[in-house]
Amino acid sequence: MKRIAYFQFCPVLADPTANRAIVAGTLEGVEADLIVLPELAFTGYSMTDRKTASALAEDPANSPSLELLTGLCRSGDYHIVAGFTERAGDKLYNSAVLVGPGGLVGMYRKIHLFGFESELFDPGPEPPAVYDIGGLNVGMMVCFDWFFPETARLLALSGTDVIAHPSNLVLDWCQKSMVTRCLENNLFAVTANRYGSEARGGKELTFTGGSQITAPRGKILVSAGSAADALEIIEIDPDTARDKNVTAVNHLLDDRKPKLYKGLM
Amino acid sequence: MKRIAYFQFCPVLADPTANRAIVAGTLEGVEADLIVLPELAFTGYSMTDRKTASALAEDPANSPSLELLTGLCRSGDYHIVAGFTERAGDKLYNSAVLVGPGGLVGMYRKIHLFGFESELFDPGPEPPAVYDIGGLNVGMMVCFDWFFPETARLLALSGTDVIAHPSNLVLDWCQKSMVTRCLENNLFAVTANRYGSEARGGKELTFTGGSQITAPRGKILVSAGSAADALEIIEIDPDTARDKNVTAVNHLLDDRKPKLYKGLM
Numbered sequence: 001m002k003r004i005a006y007f008q009f010c011p012v013l014a015d016p017t018a019n020r021a022i023v024a025g026t027l028e029g030v031e032a033d034l035i036v037l038p039e040l041a042f043t044g045y046s047m048t049d050r051k052t053a054s055a056l057a058e059d060p061a062n063s064p065s066l067e068l069l070t071g072l073c074r075s076g077d078y079h080i081v082a083g084f085t086e087r088a089g090d091k092l093y094n095s096a097v098l099v100g101p102g103g104l105v106g107m108y109r110k111i112h113l114f115g116f117e118s119e120l121f122d123p124g125p126e127p128p129a130v131y132d133i134g135g136l137n138v139g140m141m142v143c144f145d146w147f148f149p150e151t152a153r154l155l156a157l158s159g160t161d162v163i164a165h166p167s168n169l170v171l172d173w174c175q176k177s178m179v180t181r182c183l184e185n186n187l188f189a190v191t192a193n194r195y196g197s198e199a200r201g202g203k204e205l206t207f208t209g210g211s212q213i214t215a216p217r218g219k220i221l222v223s224a225g226s227a228a229d230a231l232e233i234i235e236i237d238p239d240t241a242r243d244k245n246v247t248a249v250n251h252l253l254d255d256r257k258p259k260l261y262k263g264l265m
Numbered sequence: 266m267k268r269i270a271y272f273q274f275c276p277v278l279a280d281p282t283a284n285r286a287i288v289a290g291t292l293e294g295v296e297a298d299l300i301v302l303p304e305l306a307f308t309g310y311s312m313t314d315r316k317t318a319s320a321l322a323e324d325p326a327n328s329p330s331l332e333l334l335t336g337l338c339r340s341g342d343y344h345i346v347a348g349f350t351e352r353a354g355d356k357l358y359n360s361a362v363l364v365g366p367g368g369l370v371g372m373y374r375k376i377h378l379f380g381f382e383s384e385l386f387d388p389g390p391e392p393p394a395v396y397d398i399g400g401l402n403v404g405m406m407v408c409f410d411w412f413f414p415e416t417a418r419l420l421a422l423s424g425t426d427v428i429a430h431p432s433n434l435v436l437d438w439c440q441k442s443m444v445t446r447c448l449e450n451n452l453f454a455v456t457a458n459r460y461g462s463e464a465r466g467g468k469e470l471t472f473t474g475g476s477q478i479t480a481p482r483g484k485i486l487v488s489a490g491s492a493a494d495a496l497e498i499i500e501i502d503p504d505t506a507r508d509k510n511v512t513a514v515n516h517l518l519d520d521r522k523p524k525l526y527k528g529l530m
Contacts, residue, residue, distance in 0.1 A: 111522050115512050127525040147511065148521060149414035149449055154528045173448060173483065180445035183438060184414055218438065246412065247380050256413060257376050258530045260392040263419045265523045265530065 002136045003032040004162055004188065005233040008211040008224045010196035013044030014056060020068050023082075032078045032233050033136060038194035039083035039143045039168040040094065041065075045207070046200035047085075050092065053120040057087035060097065060104055069099040077101060079133045081140055081164035081190075094121045096140040096166050098131055106131040106140075111151065114144035116200070130158040136238050143167040146174050146181065146191075150264075156185035157253060161241040163189040168207055175212050175223065183218030186252055187241040195227045216240050267401045268297040269427055269453065270498040273476040273489045275461035278309030279321055285333050288347075297343045297498050298401060303459035304348035304408045304433040305359065306330075310472070311465035312350075315357065318385040322352035325362065325369055334364040342366060344398045346405055346429035346457075359386045361405040361431050363396055371396040371405070376416065379409035381465070395423040401503050408432040411439050411446065411456075415529075421450035422518060426506040428454040433472055440477050440488065448483030451517055452506040460492045481505050 007026055012018040019042045027035060039045070042065045047053040058065055069080050079100045086095040086109070093109040094117055109124030110117075128151065130139045139160035145151040146165065155163055163181075167174065169191075178189050195209035209226040213234050224230035244252045272291055277283040284307045292300060304310070307330045312318040323330055334345050344365045351360040351374065358374040359382055374389030375382075393416065395404045404425035410416040411430065420428055428446075432439065434456075443454050460474035474491035478499050489495035509517045 111525060112520055115514060118514065123522070125525075127528055144515075147449060147517065149418065150521065150526050150529060153414065154526065157528050176441075176483075177445045177448065180442045183442065184412060218441075249380060249383065250409075252412065255377055256415065257388070260376055260390075261415050261419065261530065263392055263422050264415060265526065 001235050001237055002034065003233050003235050004190055004213065005030070005032045005035045005231060006190050006192035006211040006213065006224070007035055007037055008193055008195065008209055008230040009038070010194055011038065011041055011044045013046060013198050016042040016056065016065060020065060024068060024072065026231055027072050027076065030076055030078070030231065030233070034079050034081065034133065034138060034162065034164065036164045036190040036192040037080065037082040037166060038192050039166040040085050041083045041166065043085040044198060045168045046198035046205055047120055048200065050120050053085065053092055054087060057085040057092055059087050060107070066097065066099060066104060070103045073099055074101040079105065081138065081166060083142060083166035091122045092120060093124060094142060096142050096164065098138060098140065098164070100133060105133065108140035108142065110142040110145060112145050112148050127154050130155065130160050137161040138164055140164045143169060146177060149181070152181040152185050156187055160187055161238040163187060165189055165191040167191055167193040169193045170205055170207055172208055175210050178212060178214045179218040179220065182214040182216060184252065186216040186244050188216065188236055189214045266500050266502055267299065268498050268500050269455055269478065270295070270297045270300045270496065271455050271457035271476040271478065271489070272300055272302055273458055273460065273474055273495040274303070275459055276303065276306055276309045278311060278463050281307040281321065281330060285330060289333060289337065291494070291496055292337050292341065295341055295343070295496065295498070299344050299346065299398065299403060299427065299429065301429045301455040301457040302345065302347040302431060303457050304431040305350050306348045306431065308350040309463060310433045311463035311470055312385055313465065315385050318350065318357055319352060322350040322357055324352050325372070331362065331364060331369060335368045338364055339366040344370065344403070346403065346431060348407060348431035356387045357385060358389060359407060361407050361429065363403060363405065363429070365398060370398065373405035373407065375407040375410060377410050377413050392419050395420065395425050402426040403429055405429045408434060411442060414446070417446040417450050421452055425452055426503040428452060430454055430456040432456055432458040434458045435470055435472055437473055440475050443477060443479045444483040444485065447479040447481060449517065451481040451509050453481065453501055454479045
């Protein structure tokens with residue numbers, strides 16, 4: 001059995017120090033195996049322009065946020081997935097990092113950028129990968145990636161047990177659709193959303209909270225309110241995500257017909 | 266504007282004559298553009314074995330059921346999609362036929378067979394195609410095809426406005442998931458399910474009704490009860506399925522990253 005969790009909070013825009021304090025203050029002493037934080041957890045979302053984003057972004061090789069997460073993972077003996085504003089040379093990515101007691105384990109750079117994100121970030125150049133953290137296979141996708149069934153499908157085909165899904169959702173579609181994502185792929189998903197509002201270019205963006213842990217067969221295990229901090233830890237059996245049989249003779253991956261799917265490419 | 270409809274009924278097992286009478290009795294005089302009937306509408310579902318299915322199946326070139334549908338379409342000036350038990354040489358398919366006033370327009374043979382269907386039928390050898398019926402682009406999938414996001418995605422990529430979806434559903438997952446299918450692909454779907462029970466091999470199968478017309482953005486326009494005949498006609502604007510913009514800068518098809526989707530194949 002493994003304990004998977006989300007921590008929903010309201011990051012302070014452009015104040016990584018404050019956000020690290022929020023994360024440290026909540027995650028110290030938590031007993032879990034995997035804790036998922038929202039998208040862009042340390043910078044907030046509505047950065048004015050690429051230059052501002054670049055100044056706030058961190059290089060994973062020299063990152064106070066990764067140092068904090070590593071320290072937390074070491075003392076708590078758990079792993080964290082966090083949305084991460086990444087600078088890599090002259091590239092900027094809306095990334096998710098998987099961190100454990102030994103430091104950075106893996107990374108995913110958001111493929112499907114939403115709205116003005118493409119003014120700030122480069123699209124991720126690689127499909128999501130899967131990482132085994134002590135018997136739990138963790139894949140990552142970020143927020144709007146959920147809209148594209150291809151993302152979760154790629155993760156399922158790579159053996160993901162749990163999709164860690166840092167998010168900054170502003171629409172109310174995702175949570176219902178994660179039921180379908182977890183049904184069609186028979187896996188767990190931890191959608192860690194943020195709440196609160198930010199202004200950018202005279203427009204107010206309100207994030208919808210409602211973080212959710214969804215299980216194989218599309219069962220919602222827990223969900224958070226729309227406007228408050230929420231830390232929820234759920235015990236799961238990863239094996240239930242590895243049995244891909246829908247019926248005695250139907251297997252949701254083996255029954256696929258890739259030769260007929262050429263139109264997808 | 267176009268009028269799309271489902272006719273939910275309870276086919277009589279192994280009695281095509283009775284089922285043609287039910288269809289004729291209801292569809293005569295209906296004013297619509299497209300009417301969708303359930304899967305295997307003229308034979309029922311729980312055929313004992315392949316030999317029985319073969320005896321009940323029809324060759325489209327010589328088919329009383331297609332003749333009936335063509336006559337109905339001619340007098341009503343509409344099109345019908347119906348689940349069709351098809352014999353093609355020594356092959357048997359769980360098919361859907363698209364019929365208009367001029368006869369058979371198009372066909373789809375179910376790719377993803379469910380449960381004991383693989384004892385009766387050969388899997389369809391081709392991906393679904395799309396047919397323009399007077400300004401409405403109709404694609405077909407059959408029942409369990411819904412479970413695989415690839416099916417509806419292929420149809421969307423081919424320009425489908427409306428997925429005609431003949432079904433014999435026995436589980437309750439599909440209707441909720443069609444919300445996601447119509448959201449992620451921004452199109453209409455007419456899920457025409459059957460109701461009633463059939464026995465096979467000592468087991469009782471109960472079909473769940475709940476036929477549903479779902480719209481772009483995942484809106485449910487109408488749904489039927491679980492155990493009664495239901496004919497429902499809804500007026501739609503096909504153009505709403507052709508605008509694939511999710512936001513001012515996000516397009517749900519153009520934002521796909523096929524080069525990163527190689528793992529799907």
